[in-house]
Amino acid sequence: MNIFISGGSKNGKSSFGQDIAVRLSKKGKLYYVATMIPYDDEDRVRIARHIENRSGMGFETIEVGRNISSIFERADEAGTFLVDSTTALLLNEMFPESYEAEADPTAVTRCIEGLLEVANRAGNAVFVSDYIYSDAARYDSFTESxxxxxxxxxxxxxxxCDVVIEASVGNRIIHKGKTIYEKMF
Amino acid sequence: MDLIIGGAYQGKLDLAKDKYDLEDSDIYFCTEESCIEFGKKCLYHAEEFSLWCVRNGMEATELLDKHKEEWKDSLFICEDIFCGVVPIGEDMRAWREMTGRMCAYLSSKAKNVCRVFCGLEQKLK
Incomplete structure (x- = not known):
């Protein structure tokens, strides 16, 4: 089973993701695939908050900033994987050296191939992304790309994915796979 | 008239091409540089038209209302730029609000309204 969750910042995506991953895993292995590479204290605080939120839920954490499908070298494929988030993964793949350097144009393809491999091979996968598409702003070409x-x-x-969920201020809008989703809860 | 809204890059035009059997020549790409051709089958990036209105001291809703016979069978596609934070620049603030008003107006006149989320259609009306 594959689940995709997106939505605005602090709208409950990660906690939904954790909740769903726990339900899907039954008694099998449960992995938290952490893609953020911390750059400063703000990132470290955010990561600490996430670790605190999921403590006691039975997650084994795998840290992987790039090359997402390499998780299978370190985990049981039959398990359940919560990938949090595709947003950080893309950023890391676009800027392998530093944010000052040119963005790697092959990053998107690598991310898509890697994430599809995760979806195809994992027992269950839950993918968390960020919805950043509804602004009245003219962004620079880097942000736009x-x-x-x-x-x-x-x-x-x-x-x-079998189920697509939008997290909206703590609520869930089911865009795809409503019947499957309802069976889970 | 139908209306499709959604965030940037969500697949609004792909969905429209699929659902409404559009040829490339049916699609009018709105820009902030000029007014629209009201009679086109598909008016894409309607939010650019409202930016043109802002820049030229017009109210998009009023202008559309004057020409409503021309677009009564059209499809409008608009980015939901009014969902984000209030921008600092005056023009951008006016643009955000005018686009919100324009979409509310179009939605009230439309037979069908849908939102596109990550390529998936969500029926609103």
Whole structure:
């Protein structure tokens, strides 16, 4: 089973993801695939908050900033994987050296291939992304290319996954797979 | 008239091409540089038309209302730019609000309204 969750910042995506992953895993292995590479204290605080939130839920954490399908070298494929988040993965793949450098144009393809491999091989996978597409702003070309790239990953995953959920201020809008979703709860 | 809204890069035009059997020549790409051709079958990036209105001291809703006979069988596609934070620039603030008003107006006139989320259609009306 594959699940895709997106939505605005602090709208409950990660906690939904954790909840769903726990339900899917039954008694099998449960992995938290942490894609954020911390750059500063703000990131470290955010990570600490996430670790605190999921403590006691039975997750084994796998840290992987790039090359997402390498998780299978370190985990039982039959398990349940919560990938949090595709947003951080894309950023890391676009800037392997530093944010000052040119963005790697092959990053999107690598992300899509890797994430599809996770979806195909994992017993269950839950993917968390961020919805960053509804602003009255003219962004610079870098930001615009990042938004376009993340959207193309989102659309591939939404098509691939059995259930697509939008987290909206703590509520869930089910865009796909309503029957499957209702059976889970 | 039908209306499709959704965030940037969500697949609004792909869905429209699929559902409404559009040829490339049916699609009018709105820009902030000029007014729209009201009679086109599909008016894509309607939010750019409202930016043109802002820049030229017009109210998008009023202008559309004047020409409503021309677009009564059209399809409008608009980015939901009014969902984000209030921008600092005056033009951008006016643009955000005018686009919100325009979509509310179009939605009230439309037979069908849908939102596109990551390529998936969500029926609103």
């Amino acid at each position: 990042y938004r376009r790239s993340l959207a193309s990953i989102d659309r591939v995953l939404a098509q691939k």
